[in-house]
Amino acid sequence: MAKTLFTPSGAIHLHVQDLPPDVSLGPVVAVDTETMGLDPRRDRLCLVQLSSGDGVAHLVQIVPGGGPSPNLKALLEDSEVVKLFHFARFDVAALYRGIGATVAPVRCTKIASKLVRTYTDRHGLKDLCRDLLGVDISKQQQTSDWGAPNLTPEQCAYAASDVLHLHALWARLEGLLQREGRLELAEDCFRFLPARGKLDLMGYVDPDIFSH
Template identity: 35%
Template sequence: MITKPAQLLALVDQAKSADAIALDTEFFWEHTYYPRLGLIQLAISGDECHLIDPLALDDLRPVGELLAHPGLVKIFHDAGQDLAILQRATGATAQNVFDTRLAAGFASLPSTLSLAVLVRELLGTDLIKTETRSDWLHRPLSAEQLAYADNDVRYLHALRLSILRRITKPQVKAWLYEELALYNDPRSYISDGSSRYQRLRAALSLPPAGAAILKRLFIWREETARASDKPRGHIIPDAGLLAIAHRPPEGIAELYSLGLSNQAITRHGGAIIALCAETSGIPEETAAPVEKPWRLSASEKESYRRLRDMIRLKSEMLGIDPGLIGNSDELRAVARFLLADGAFPAASLRQLSGWRMTFLKDFHPGRA
């Protein structure tokens, strides 16, 4: 276990001379906004795995040097959460990331396989995953935890090579690296929970003024949770924010009838009342409503059906997981856009740029 700064610096110097390193994290996430980092695993090869103890080290910036090194491949499995945790711990943004889970989707495999399933499928080895729910903040770690942690990085080098060997078409390999390059931007894996209100079915019935209050409430809660390092629901749960937006209170006393806890009212009642008063002054015509789901017309449904069929057939031919092209909502939006003569706003559709646009050009060459 790496517990001293000198040990960490020596390991980082050694890792910098490698072509690729494998990384993983173990963490504990209860009652906080941010996960608590409990362990960093780093494998220089399948035979050389190191465990870094972030509880014993005050400065993890040397690990950040590895993450930010553009010439060093960093191999993860399902990289997003690990990258977000490591960025906060080290202050560095990772570059040149290889995600074996994502990459499998370009190698005639599903892009959603767990590490254990992928290792068994490609390497014929069974991983024991009994320590997934362990307390990684407890010291000393058990022998079982240490073995589990080692195995989470031990096979990543071999997985990367096996996956790349399976991708025989240069175009598909280029698409893979284009998709992996998105990890160079932390916006691809660090989400902002302030927009979660758009996914709440109960928000659809709000008038524009109520929707404006709900949006402000979610932004306020996100900022409050982040600043206090408390889970969003520990500030005020979604149901409480919805109740406030449906019946905006003018005074503290009204909050008690909306199902909020006494503690939440004591701590945040004043801020909520002020926010509601401020937002209620916005002209209704300028308040953005919650986006309501739309239904496809008969012609759009046919376009959607043909689009799905083309994606399925072309994906099978190229060895790509069709789920990588887009989810059902995205593909419905693409089908609608292709029949809308540009009238349908599509700026946010990732299918209309990059490798996905190239993939879809056979479906509608005049538009994609």
């Protein structure tokens, strides 16, 4: 049974190991992950956050030895459901290693920002929310222990904030990509992300196989 928290930003439903089969998140789902560290080859997947853009977040806590996550995996691999990420390269690698999901189709607000906001080098989620939406999100819990068996309300609120604004961000960035004639290029980048994540897991970060 899900544990439900209510915050000023909306409801947060915390599940263990998998989404319930009756949860429907629509055709476009915002997704994020929390891990034990920043190396997907080493650091295990601890939490998967999802939102349909309605102000409600579903958090799936991945427990070591907790078994498979078939409903979550099916959603992430559903070709009819677009998955929105910020820095998808890391998340798709973590999800592939953590639950065996090859996530597609994918959109990434970080890549989109780098393609069209070339007047700045600030492409973090906090920067985008502030600059494009006028929303200030806190990163205070970013480096907390996501492997803890019991997540704090503060951790849950932080994790939810990483997906609650992605739909609005993508709408703004998609418009900018269209305006600048770079949407097709962005789509080509997005299609490559599942393969890029697998290359990272194989150790092809440095050397980069695309370098000379």
